[in-house]
Amino acid sequence: MGISIEHYLVLSAILFLIGAFGVMARRNLIIVLMSLELMLNAANLAFIAFANALNDMTGHVFMIMSITVAAAEVAVGLALIVSIYSHKNSIDVDILKLLKG
């Protein structure tokens, strides 16, 4: 067994950080949502790695729930993006300043 749980956790952290950077730095709302998926996926990888290390399948159950939440979130998020686009004719996050007084 050459690969330990630390390898998976470091990979998960790297994927999470790349996703976090995308959420903060990109201006395209669709890319922001994709980066969010990347972060969720990194968390799922950590769940599965710990499930394997602890010999406990609870991590798999949590991962299935996390995928369900991600699917619901993407459906609502993309509907909102389409709605915003038809309203503002753009999905640039810098333009969305509706709450600014």
Add this chain to the structure above:
Amino acid sequence: METIIFYLFAILAVAGAVVVVSHRNPVTSALSLVLTLFSTAVLFVLLLADFVAVIQVLVYAGAIMILFLFTVMFLNLRPESLEFDSKSLTFKISAFFVVLLAAGYFASIGFRKGLSSLSPTTIDPKSFGSVEGVGKLLFSDYLLPFELTSVLIVIAIIGVVAIAKRREG
């Protein structure tokens, strides 16, 4: 062999993630996200999580990515309109915070002890991660959370329909 597969698909996953974040064309980003999700599914198989790997490919790389691509084509964006601006203040601030997070995480590895000693028990590869094993857990110990996810999906469907209707009216 296991080491080679891990490093191959780990590098593929990270490369796909970098392209998702950095490419200016949303379709390329979506397809790179498929690469990342698929590589992660291979790593799940490596971790003996067969059922979850299948779910990952079917739901994530299948259904969710179709939704993304459909929206990208529906909006018909101009590729040059939302370019990656590496000189903006937002970029610098995000880079600073990500480097800070990375430094904090990788510095804390030194203080962690005994994660490798977590795997004392031998895993039975036949039952671990199978449909039967996950299903038994899902329908006994986690029955209430499982049923609540169906409520969540109903709420999501109602929300999406409400948003789509308001747009027309």
